[in-house]
Amino acid sequence: SQQGEEDPQALSIQEGENATMNCSYKTSINNLQWYRQNSGRGLVHLILIRSNEREKHSGRLRVTLDTSKKSSSLLITASRAADTASYFCATDYSGYALNFGKGTSLLVTP
Amino acid sequence: GAVVSQHPSRVICKSGTSVKIECRSLDFQATTMFWYRQFPKKSLMLMATSNEGSKATYEQGVEKDKFLINHASLTLSTLTVTSAHPEDSSFYICSAGLAGGPQETQYFGPGTRLLVL
Numbered sequence: 001s002q003q004g005e006e007d008p009q010a011l012s013i014q015e016g017e018n019a020t021m022n023c024s025y026k027t028s029i030n031n032l033q034w035y036r037q038n039s040g041r042g043l044v045h046l047i048l049i050r051s052n053e054r055e056k057h058s059g060r061l062r063v064t065l066d067t068s069k070k071s072s073s074l075l076i077t078a079s080r081a082a083d084t085a086s087y088f089c090a091t092d093y094s095g096y097a098l099n100f101g102k103g104t105s106l107l108v109t110p
Numbered sequence: 111g112a113v114v115s116q117h118p119s120r121v122i123c124k125s126g127t128s129v130k131i132e133c134r135s136l137d138f139q140a141t142t143m144f145w146y147r148q149f150p151k152k153s154l155m156l157m158a159t160s161n162e163g164s165k166a167t168y169e170q171g172v173e174k175d176k177f178l179i180n181h182a183s184l185t186l187s188t189l190t191v192t193s194a195h196p197e198d199s200s201f202y203i204c205s206a207g208l209a210g211g212p213q214e215t216q217y218f219g220p221g222t223r224l225l226v227l
Contacts, residue, residue: 035218042116042203042220043154088153097144098205098216100154 005101006089012107019076021104023089024069030092032065034074037086037103046074046087079108112138114206116219123194124227131189131222133204139184140206144216145177148201160187194226 006023013019023032031050035043049056049065049072056063062075076083086105090098113136123129133143141162146154158179159167166179176198178190187206191198201223205216 040201040221040223043205043218045216045218097156097159098154099156100146102153105151 006087006104008104009102010105010107012109013079015079015081015108015110017079017108019079019083019106019108021074021087021106023072023074023101025072025089025091025099025101026070028067032063032072033090033098034061034063034072035088035090035100037088039085043088076106079106081108081110084108112208112217114140114204114217114219116202116204116222118222119220120223120225122225122227125195126193128190128192129194129224131191131202131204131224133187133189133206133219135185135206135217138206138208138217140187140208141184142207143181143187144205144207145179145187145189146203146205148203148221150201154203157189191224194224196226199224199226 006021029051031048033048034046036046037043047058047061047063049063051067060077065072084107086103088103089101115134115136117132121129143160145157147157148154156169157172160179160181162181162184168174176192181187201221203221205218207216
């Protein structure tokens with residue numbers, strides 16, 4: 001399997017600031033996805049970027065993908081307290097099962 | 111649309127008992143469902159892939175006799191933790207792929223927290 005690795009493991013910022021988290025993976029992929037998980041809850045799909053795409057936007061989210069470096073970044077602009085959650089990157093594994101990274105725990109303080 | 115539910119959301123049981131967790135796709139058909147396990151502050155680990163009408167495919171290190179999976183219909187998969195022990199305490203999350211939909215699209219359930227005493 002190719003467990004992704006996110007960094008930082010934990011990030012604490014103030015409301016209004018931007019939050020950037022990174023994900024690295026080991027083998028070639030078809031796509032990479034980012035998910036959010038609030039404490040003790042299920043996962044919410046944020047964005048999917050395909051291997052032939054370099055950047056994608058969705059609202060305050062911006063995702064980049066660099067397949068040569070096998071890495072992706074998630075940028076949340078103008079963060080809000082409600083953005084406090086864990087963020088995971090996930091790559092396709094077998095069939096369409098997902099291989100999840102270890103996650104970044106984001107804390108946004110008012 | 112594309113809602114996945116899990117039941118129960120939380121369960122506490124005594125060591126040695128069996129616990130069944132249901133995963134349902136409420137408004138779509140799912141030929142494939144996945145079961146993940148998540149330890150506190152850790153990532154999700156794929157346990158098994160469940161295909162409707164056939165045997166589940168288990169990941170390496172996951173005991174198929176311990177974690178029984180049944181995918182009897184296009185909207186329901188069940189995970190039974192047999193003879194549960196405290197080390198089985200965890201957060202179990204299922205996801206479902208939309209039949210005929212893009213392969214990369216999965217919809218996740220809200221998770222079931224299992225505590226074995």
